[in-house]
Amino acid sequence: MKNKIIISLSLLLAFFPFSQCSDEVLDINDPNRLSPDLFWKNAEDAEKALVGVYSPLTTIPGWGRMLGAILTIHRSDIVNTFPQPAVNDVGTFNVVPTDGRVNEGWGELNAIVARANQVLANVPEIEMDEDRKAEILGETYFLRGFAHFYLLNMWGNIPLLTEPVNQVEDLFVEQASQSEVWASIKSDLSEAQSRLPQEWAAEELGRATWGAATAMLGKAYLYTEEWSAAAAEFKKIIDANLYQLVDNYQDNFLPETNNNAESVFELQYESSSDGNWGPSGTPNPQRGQAWEPDIAPKGYTSQKSVSVNQWVYDLYMKEQTLSGDVDPRAYATILWNYPGAMIYQDEFSNALTGEDLNKIWVRKYLNFERTSSLTPGSWSYSANNRRMIRYADVLLMYAEAENEANGPSTAVYDAVNQVRARADMPALPAGLSQEQMRQRIRDERVLELALEGDRFLDLLRWGIAADVFEEHPEYRSNSGSVFQRNKHEYLPIPQNDVDTNPNFEQNPGY
Template structure:
């Protein structure tokens, strides 16, 4: 996959005469493209290229979304605008860019689906390419649906007339996402090898389907989608939580889908943003929420020592966050290392705790893959959906305790009620997925954002960093971008926002 991504820019801009006999030779035209399997492959790679969007799944988007929650403080990013409740239809980049970038990917997917039928190529490959395009279209519509609600559902190749379409309902958008993912899962392979690594699999379709149905509150269906993936045994938890996110373990047994980066063609700046710039600074509320290794809170556990507050904590804390007194990049972490809150975000960087960066490494260049879907989340999806559907049965405990065992934390206590288990699952999602951009969407779908995202947030000394604001009458949806509204008068704005 990285090989294909590396040549994508060349394929999109020009081709040698050995591949295309065109005039002019510096660009594709409707008359000369969509003729061969190589063209179909280039078109499919172009859909994957949309994943790199900085408002979708590229760069620092995961940390940016956590910065909109009580997990992380970001002092100058769009996540901070959302956290402070000062975002609107025109002033927050990711709100505007997500719309454009997702529809760009959808347009590419629709074009491939419309044109690939006329291309002579092996039926098995054509079937797979169609399934990959449907998966990616479903993913981009999911990205829109969770942010804006119902959006125009477009299934044909781009035309001028589509710019005047009204919004479909949220339920109609959801139905199309589930349809695309169901059809994709039936025709995608279980895995790839070699240069195709990084492409969508049947597991990716079922994992995203479980996430989608969970977000829709369709508990039985969400549990079933997750269980399909669990029963297939294609994926498993990587034994080392910190190692799961390190570059040498990319594409490990837990990774279902990730954005493929490759230096120098495709890189990001997460190393320098997370570390030296401290752009995304974990907050005390998140750090305090990590249990002790006995599975109890700091207030409950005899293992907690206020003089050494990070000792005996859930090991996922040290794997995710740099704390004062720890070591990172072969140096001790002190209060001045991460001055914004006293903490730094480790997950998403290529650095090690006790090793200095290799000589000559450019701190502003990283090609660590961004994980979109992983098996740990599937287990959480299953546990939450199954608990809501039937209560905390043995299968719920089994799924959750796999995560606890991997982390090195005591298993969940027996005899929890459904409500108690719900709270434990929500806590487990926050800890397991910290820094991965899921907590923001979780708070919105749980309808707890007005509680979690209002009020003051604090640094390691208990000093107020800033005050957060969340308006429940408005902020459970993003505004439709003002530019989109100006270009398409048929679109309606979400409640509480001005055009």
């Protein structure tokens, strides 16, 4: 699928979702754009349209950079963002509704939704192989549910678009209740689950599978605290024996071990030195991992970067492995001044000075075959895929849901201990209470999943985001910024959308 998902389709440009608008102002003959009257005719059209739905995932405004780091990782209590106007404002809690980074992430997720609506409305009427049609619809339901999941959890107050935009008036929608959006997400993911295969041929890697849909459905139930339903979905994945933890934890973050046995849903990046900087409607957009410069240590990036907060280091050092060593996940996740530590090709102790020498930095997803985050190559040099859902995460989400539903059962212990055993960490102590197990699972999510994008969403769903930042202002010591309760839980709705849609309300505090 790598050679299919990453292709930019000229007929699926930025305005593709609105290509059926009938308003006279938009009724202009464009010889470079295929009319919808000539499209949606055959299986080839259906396949091309599906590529258009996948397309926003790996652009720089998508998970290539903005959704991959700036709008997710930078907001968490794990990193301590350095101020950089118009780039790091989200992470320093100085973001405003006109922020271009916010608009880019919002735009790519909504592009997925709009294009998915076109596919779901038109592909059922195409005469083609029915099995393949079902798969296309399953992939599309998955992507729409996936996009709405992140829109809802990042912006909170969003419209629920499930039909194509055919009239200009259709653009002036109202925002939906969160319960309505959650119901749609679960419905879409259930539809996807019923249509998708468990695996694809090797050349189709990157397509959504039954496992990806099941994991996202379980995640939706987890986020809405439907514990038994969430546990049941994750248990389906565990019982299917489709995935396994790889022996080497760091293999989940290296390009040479892309698409390994632990990967449930993985974005396929492509190294690019001559692509264009822009969203999925841009001709030949860059589709490499372009957020490495945003997290690389100072001196190894053109950006202001982030450091890692001390509590994360302390958590890694709290326990030793069965062999008496540091948790190996620490070495794969963070950088600090230990004997033999390297930053790219340089010794840590020689590379940094002053306060920087004593800071903790990001290691995960850095590509140490380079000499810095931008040398050699461009922003999109790296083809180090983003593992959006790993089997380790499934095990920890199952343990959380099962613990909340039934307490710290044997099944809970087994799931967490599988993750710990891979890192040679000792099994959890017997006799933990439900509350104690809850905290151990939350800690394990940091040890296993730090810097993979969901930490702020975890804080939000647990209802502790504001508490954490209010109790620990040092988590933003690099910028001196302050988290505002009932504001910074969500990103602002892009100002352009608020200005052009009289039915939209801005999120509180912005």
